[in-house]
Amino acid sequence: MSGLLSVRNLCKSFGALKVTDGIDFDVAPGEIHAIIGPNGAGKTTLIHQLSGALKSDSGTVRFAGEDITRLSMAARVKKGLARSFQITSILEGFTVLENAATAVQARSGSSFRFFTPAASESVLNEAAMAALARVGLAEAAHRRAGDLSHGEKRQLEIALALATDAKLLLLDEPLAGTGHEEGAVLIALMADLKATHTLVLIEHDMDAVFALADTVSALVYGRLIASGTPDAVRADPEVRAAYLGEEG
């Protein structure tokens, strides 16, 4: 079986509605694999299944050769599979640094330590600063995360995934709600991450997708109708009819 992430015949139904309907795909190490599709195609459900937030009805998810289909979200993170959220999900009351340090802490020794102040653990803070620097938030380290701008919060989302020491990042609409300039920062960031990480990306912004992705898969009503290079998928008549056509 090839690929860092291999998905075979993955299914999920809510009642009679098949939201994920027999999906197969592989993500090669080091690539950016974008999943596109109209609203309601089941993209976020698929990310939930890959990250472990939702249980799959059937099918398998293998990561680095290992079957992770039944693992919890926390267990998958430990294997190196981290995600971001479409709706920003950060620890609002913590500082930016403490957000990242908490993510580092999850993989760095036991958290059943009761007496040493966590905030002064340089092991955690140094790795956290490295993740923040990578996304361009080093300057904001001591601000309260809830006070960041929307674009900065999106950067922090990615920093948190990085801080877990993940090999593969599942990014659920990283550009959601961002303006043009904020979006440009994030696109540059993702292009930079490609050097060190494998990315699975759900995105509505087609310009971003075709600029970044090595492979594009198109999801419509829970089925993958096409998968291949950006150019091949863009030219696919079925995709054009289902999705790209809508945007003219």
Next chain:
Amino acid sequence: MKDTDTAPAGARTPRLAGRGALIGALVLFAIFAVLPFAAHAAGDPFFIVTATRIIVFAIAALSLDLILGYGAIVSFGHAAFMGIGAYSVAILATHGIGDVLVQALVAVLASALFALVTGAISLRTKGVYFIMITLAFGQMAYFFMVSLSAYGGDDGLTLYDRSTLFGAPLLDGDIGLYYAALAVLVGAFFLLRAVVASRFGRVLRGTRDNRVRMQAIGFSPYPYQLTAYVLAGAIAGLAGVLLANQTEFVSPAYMTWQRSGELIVMVVLGGMGTLTGAIAGAVGFLMLEEILSSLWVHWHIVFGALLVLIVLYTRGGLAGLAGRVFGGRRR
């Protein structure tokens, strides 16, 4: 697609984990330390009994703040742990075991065990269901003691002698008991202060702010929350040991859900998630009760109204108020 909360409860909680809270607590401890002398000088030595009671409830409120304030775990059965601690003293005493160290050890172990079993079940639920289940377990403990006629049942148990330390009646005097309680309070405060700032406390606080995010960075919140629940139960059990000695009487009434509710009110009144606030809340609650009940028979009406006003208008309780009065919000 669910609406991820963008302004969780934690965001509004005053961040008094730093200097402000410490100074506040030290001031309170200093006042407590000189209180017996002041009461003596003021010709009201009996006040020391009320003050002991305040300190005992401050310890219990402090332990509740660990799970309620830092863990957003709304336990409506916290009084049960105090009751278990108190009964440990009374039951051991009826069997001739009066040493406070033995009693405290049994109390801590028994309340920790009760917390472990009930927490392991109730922490699998969330929100209102969790509140209901903790309330149910608390009432179970209450009715168990009511029906345990060998140890007084509904009538409770009178403690004929206060606990001893290696045979010495150190707690017999009100002053001795008072300072013993104060020592436990100070110890519990600094223990919990270290715990909430530790790695463990960070997981607890993070889960309060955003549980899903904590899972997405690789934490399973359950064992951490359960550990906090057990720790809080054990400390409340210790408060129960002191309570039994202060009242020299133990009854199932110590375990009622009303009592659990009062503990929640103390924490909310003082300000959740500050530790100092829990102590201030216990002081405020019990002093208010003391003063009002001596003024008017129907004092509960005024008491309730005052609590509502304080919670509504101080945002973050007494600690939040103090934080704004003295130099605004830090960090």
